Amino acid sequence: xxKTTQPPSMDxxxxxxxxxxxxxxxxxxNEYVYWYRQIHSQGPQYIIHGLKNNETNEMAxxxxxxxxxxxTLILPHATLxxxxxxxxxxxxxxxxxxxxxxxxxxxxxxxKP
Amino acid sequence: xxxxxxxxxYLFRKEGxxxxxxxxxxxxxxxxxxxxxxxxxxxxxxxxSQIVNDFQKGDIAEGYSVSREKKESFPLTVTSAQxxxxxxxxxxxxxxSVNYEQYFGPGTRLTVT
Numbered sequence: 001x002x003k004t005t006q007p008p009s010m011d012x013x014x015x016x017x018x019x020x021x022x023x024x025x026x027x028x029x030n031e032y033v034y035w036y037r038q039i040h041s042q043g044p045q046y047i048i049h050g051l052k053n054n055e056t057n058e059m060a061x062x063x064x065x066x067x068x069x070x071x072t073l074i075l076p077h078a079t080l081x082x083x084x085x086x087x088x089x090x091x092x093x094x095x096x097x098x099x100x101x102x103x104x105x106x107x108x109x110x111x112k113p
Numbered sequence: 114x115x116x117x118x119x120x121x122x123y124l125f126r127k128e129g130x131x132x133x134x135x136x137x138x139x140x141x142x143x144x145x146x147x148x149x150x151x152x153x154x155x156x157x158x159x160x161x162s163q164i165v166n167d168f169q170k171g172d173i174a175e176g177y178s179v180s181r182e183k184k185e186s187f188p189l190t191v192t193s194a195q196x197x198x199x200x201x202x203x204x205x206x207x208x209x210s211v212n213y214e215q216y217f218g219p220g221t222r223l224t225v226t
Binding site (some may be wrong): 042045 | 142149155156157158203216217
């Protein structure tokens with residue numbers, strides 16, 4: 001199964017861009033990279049996902065390297081409400097396209113005033 | 114409003130008792146999932162179901178049971194055989210298309226003493 005590696009914690013100043021890195025060197029060609037975040041004691045929230053092209057939505061941008069071995073989630077203007085644990089996940093395909101998500105320990109992002 | 118509901122938010126039980134956690138979704142999703150989260154850890158998959166009347170074990174199914182009699186409902190029973198049942202339990206749902214995201218409920222925090 002493809003695994004991901006993330007730094008355990010990061011700080012970011014409010015209003016600045018937060019860049020969260022993720023390594024997934026064993027990713028397979030058809031596996032997507034997903035990002036979720038979890039605010040304390042709540043259910044995880046989907047942020048964005050991608051296969052090989054960079055992606056952008058109203059919440060964030062996802063930059064995937066050309067060899068797909070790493071990616072970066074960018075929150076362009078971090079606010080205090082973005083303080084959360086951010087999970088980088090590679091979706092693993094099972095039989096019948098079951099596709100389960102494997103969560104690591106994530107990166108705790110602390111946005112500071 | 115469409116979404117996933119889990120009840121109750123906090124649940125207390127005595128050791129040796131079975132307890133059932135509720136999960137309901139009105140998103141018309143075919144697939145549903147149960148995860149367990151321990152303090153400071155990522156999520157681990159307990160069971161998942163892609164269709165009514167069918168479900169598969171995840172990575173840590175021992176001591177748990179599920180049923181999927183209706184599309185909207187996927188209750189999880191924590192049996193007395195589960196050695197460390199105290200945890201935060203999260204339910205999620207998704208479509209079964211190739212490229213999907215999982216939507217999570219607010220979670221149930223179970224404490225067994």
